[in-house]
Amino acid sequence: MMEEKEMNGNNGGFSKAVKAGKRTYFFDVKATRNDEKYITITESKRRFDENANQFFYEKHKIFLYKEDFEKVTKGLNDAINFVETGVLPADYYDEPEPTPRHYNNPEDGNRNEVDSAIDKWFDSLDK
Numbered sequence: 001m002m003e004e005k006e007m008n009g010n011n012g013g014f015s016k017a018v019k020a021g022k023r024t025y026f027f028d029v030k031a032t033r034n035d036e037k038y039i040t041i042t043e044s045k046r047r048f049d050e051n052a053n054q055f056f057y058e059k060h061k062i063f064l065y066k067e068d069f070e071k072v073t074k075g076l077n078d079a080i081n082f083v084e085t086g087v088l089p090a091d092y093y094d095e096p097e098p099t100p101r102h103y104n105n106p107e108d109g110n111r112n113e114v115d116s117a118i119d120k121w122f123d124s125l126d127k
Contacts, residue, residue, distance in 0.1 A: 022046070039064040 014029040026042040043060045064072055078089040 036066065038066060 013031070014027075016027045018025045018027070022045060024044045026040075026044065028040045028042070029037055030040060031037050041062050041064065045058045046055055047058045048055050078092075082088060
């Protein structure tokens, strides 16, 4: 069951929390110093740390900038439509495929693996 909560901050911003099963998604509108608005989407999941014997929240965050809204919206809608119908979008084969990147993952015995486009994007957030 999905539960939604909207909040308007004192700064006139927008925030919406969506509870979906064991996860909560936060949609927040923020502004740069130049007052250019952007969206952060945060996935929060409650986890248990057995070593510390306590709960903590694992969070993953993405930033969406105004100039990317149209492309990201199209990509998300295409992916949702494919999940629901199994039909590829008409322009699927017109889009260039991301170049795979190889890396050694020490947790997998240094076996070479290929990042997906999403993994590359998340890696760039850490920089």
